[in-house]
Amino acid sequence: xxxxxxxxxxxxxxxxxxxxxxxxxxxxxxxxxxxxxxxxxxxxxxxxxxxxxxxxxxxxxxxxxxxxxxxxxxxxxxxxxxxxxxxxxxxxxxxxxxxxxxxxxxxxxxxxxxxxxxxxxxxxxxxxxxxxxxxxxxxxxxxxxxxxxxxxxxxxxxxxxxxxxxxxxxxxxxxxxxxxxxxxxxxxxxxxxxxxxxxxxxxxxxxxxxxxxxxxxxxxxxxxxxx
Numbered sequence: 001x002x003x004x005x006x007x008x009x010x011x012x013x014x015x016x017x018x019x020x021x022x023x024x025x026x027x028x029x030x031x032x033x034x035x036x037x038x039x040x041x042x043x044x045x046x047x048x049x050x051x052x053x054x055x056x057x058x059x060x061x062x063x064x065x066x067x068x069x070x071x072x073x074x075x076x077x078x079x080x081x082x083x084x085x086x087x088x089x090x091x092x093x094x095x096x097x098x099x100x101x102x103x104x105x106x107x108x109x110x111x112x113x114x115x116x117x118x119x120x121x122x123x124x125x126x127x128x129x130x131x132x133x134x135x136x137x138x139x140x141x142x143x144x145x146x147x148x149x150x151x152x153x154x155x156x157x158x159x160x161x162x163x164x165x166x167x168x169x170x171x172x173x174x175x176x177x178x179x180x181x182x183x184x185x186x187x188x189x190x191x192x193x194x195x196x197x198x199x200x201x202x203x204x205x206x207x208x209x210x211x212x213x214x215x216x217x218x219x220x221x222x223x224x225x226x227x
Contacts, residue, residue: 001059001067001114002160004105006169015163016108022116026086035084044208045088048076052092056114057101071156071190073118074149075197081210082123089115109163117159118152125151126211137202137217144211146195153190154183 004012035041052072059069077085093111096102102110125148129139164170173179198209206214 001069001102001110002106002163003067004103006066006164006167007106007109008167011109011163011167012105014108015112019108019111019116023086023090023111026083029083030087040208041084044080045084048080048085048088049091049095052076052089053095056092056096068186070193071114071118071149071153072194072197073115074122074145074152074190074194075201077119077122078126078144078198078211079201079209082119085119086115089119113156113160113163117156118149121152121155122148130213133216135216135219140212140217141195141199141202145198146191149194150187150191153186157182157186 007015035045055072056069059067061067073085073089076088079085080088090111093102093107093115097104097107122144126144129143134140161170173182201209202212202214202217206212206218
């Protein structure tokens with residue numbers, strides 16, 4: 001994540017407009033009637049806000065204004081679907097701003113990095129997987145969970161580097177090997193925590209995961225006539 005001192009005025013305005021536009025789109029796509037009527041969905045939404053808030057508190061801050069923390073958006077997106085995931089993450093981010101832990105001026109840029117990029121990557125990977133209509137549970141956990149989260153972490157890192165390069169605040173890695181090392185450093189732990197989270201959910205509470213087709217993934221491996 002970035003502090004406002006690392007961003008230009010143009011970046012602050014453009015990122016806020018982009019983030020705000022996607023947030024409004026997500027709010028328009030939320031089924032509010034269903035959400036109000038379904039207490040389970042409400043509990044999952046507010047539980048996700050709390051989990052993201054706590055996860056984003058576990059951070060490493062550097063003197064130059066950079067902050068690193070886990071994202072956790074892949075598991076939340078798969079569980080809630082993208083409109084509610086954007087809403088939950090935005091509420092968690094607003095809580096961090098209200099407590100003074102995030103810069104209010106960097107709200108748009110950090111929303112772009114920690115919310116929009118991982119949600120976009122997760123939705124893309126999930127929908128690509130669904131095109132093939134797989135029945136192997138491992139494929140859902142590994143591709144939609146682990147791999148999507150790892151890719152989201154790398155994409156977020158590269159997007160952040162792009163913003164820093166644009167503002168003239170980036171010291172480029174000395175080599176592609178060093179850059180690849182950074183990618184592995186952020187990708188594997190992010191993929192692990194999201195993959196484990198999704199694995200636990202689809203095994204113990206599959207009805208909590210909005211994007212999980214339990215009828216297909218958890219079907220019997222044989223028909224009754226094959227006994």
